[in-house]
Amino acid sequence: MIDETEAARLSTDAIELCSRLIRFDTSNFGNGESRGEREAAEWVAEQLTDAGLDPIVLESAPGRANTIARIPGVDPTAPALLVHGHLDVVPAEAAAWSLPPFAGEIRDGAVWGRGALDMKDMDAMMLAFVHHLARTGQSPPRDIVMAFVADEEDTGEYGAAFLVEQHPHLFDGVTAAVSESGGHLVRLPDGGRLYPIAAAERGSAWMTVTARGTAGHGSRRNDDNALVKLAAAIGRIDAYAWPVHISPTVRALLDGLAEHFGRPIDPSDLSPLGSAAQLVARTLANSLNPTMLNAGYKHNVIPGEATAALDGRILPGTETEFFETVDALLGPGISRTGRCNGPVSADHRSPDFAAIAAALRAHDPEALVLPYCMSGGTDAKSFARLGIPGYGFVPGRAPEGFDAWQYVHGVDEHVPTDSLAFGVQVLTTYLMTDPRALA
Template structure:
């Protein structure tokens, strides 16, 4: 590897070619493991995939562990010793499970892992077996070159991210916290990919926060009765009224610090003042902001009754709540007010998380991106959804979203993530493997 003069090593031409080949081959092979996660504890294929990953790591001279949280629900973790054992370690984690895919909807089988037309095709190509493949390509790079990263790296290939993480990251955190000893930062999905700006600029947003989640069951209770008689205490009517209140409520705009940093950076770059009420000057970057200006609640499921002619005494709705960092108290007070006196709620709450976008690791990621795209604009952003970063935050590990990739303006990744004909461009995989390698071989303390 060569040094750019800014303490950011860059793979040589031959090293870059090998990284690209390995990333494409590993991505294709990983996709051929059907690791569909159906939720509720039902999944397939995670154990064979985790064992295959462990074999690749072992072949590279490492000593991984495969940990099973329940039959078939396995994760693989390995620690790579760095040049300075006293330096704080970095966690790099990617999930092996994917959301299900219906083969009849796809132009080719979703678990074939075809490499054609300049892309690797299949479920998980963008979410997130591309990152898993880049991690494995980096390990192969270390094996070929004999290089050592400046600090310990903990690589975790985990199960169950596409559900609650109970059988993956949360299991590792609760049952095997020793694996992450000395770790003071983490990277995973999603960020580091190209967003094309008006005027031709290229933004690479790195996630430095994500909204929390409150998956709630709201319940209204009333008086059961005959369906032929009017009932002033109808639980279904009460629940419907509450859902109407949620639908009609305009959550107030709350520009939290990480969103403010993104808006400020874009304003400076574009030379315009950005009003949160009008994001049109941002072009494609508006999507990075629009979903993180406020909290949200969306009804997703309904349940009531058991027969046409019986008014039930209880009705419930599933509510998907998303919460900006620092607004938890306001969120739950609003939810309770909208539910009203006849509604109650239960559910699972995972707090929002954030990381310091002025930290040395963020600067090191930005430097790695600029080493491979000198025109890169790198700014922090807040994710609308959630990742396994929430689980690792329980160990005091701040997480960044950083899966580098470079795509043309007409490639809309979000059209394919969890969608039909998911695919990752091979050129983007090659770019991402180079950037990831540069970052992992950088000592962030030089940016302190």
């Protein structure tokens, strides 16, 4: 365990580093437009250098930078671990906030600002751990690769995907990874304390669908109207009920909760789970949502083409079924293009998952640690292309009534300082654990 003095230093560091990181406006506007990523990456590199490491800063495009460093472990032959966090954030409209979103103010027991929960809190904990090693002269039991990346809030093209495609050697020997999103306390209705660890992610399919017809005068009947075809397809999509598909990770979560409560969990009625229901509800089925429409240019012209953007989310093991269903719903005469990042999953019975659970229980002996499937996605999908399984693990313990999802990508984002203090101690305990010793 970490002694009291060092625990206090870790906590102070994590809080101050989180505040400082927020002061870098690293807004990612999408479509290749961002700001501040290079400055933040260089500052992180300075922190790592001051701690005795040899980081590199890799720019994928002007201003789009990533910082990577390898921490040598006691046993260089042991399987290495990747810990990655993104430095970019979604934009913030300052006028809607109570405090300036990029001031990083520490007030009322919290660090305030865009990225406080997504995910400069984890970036700060990673740096605090590095400072801890420098202070104490300790080394982790295995090599740890730390990656602070760009562009996660868009496609990852300038961040994790760039590193995987252009610099895969940086991850030689890595057999597991941790990053967002999981590890935060979820209070159960019976007083139990659940710490869900993401061991799977739904895939994402962002598609543009196009209906084509015959252009014509708006005053005349047209039985080949592209807009009508597209509208009918969107109606079919909206009316379709995706079948329930319980993946192995979701099954493990349901079984673990059933054992905890002493009764089976009915997926059709998750109300007994309280706030934990949201961990299950969004991952029982695939989903497909229209998000944008575009057609025509004048009131009295029937367009010859109409397009819609669709956001599809795909459970592990259902990709073929998903796209077959999409094509059936679209119907003949409507084409689709786009890109798909397939679903990923990791073994929740692995030594690393056991080490994560052990670290949480070291700081909360009553912790119930179970895997869950994320409804969205992270950079774990990119690193999975190198055969690296990823776990969502950003430990935290916010006070009762604090709903992190209200603030992630929302207004007045903030992270409680007590949660940061708890999280950095848990993370440090995990990173100083050799999973092989738990096997």
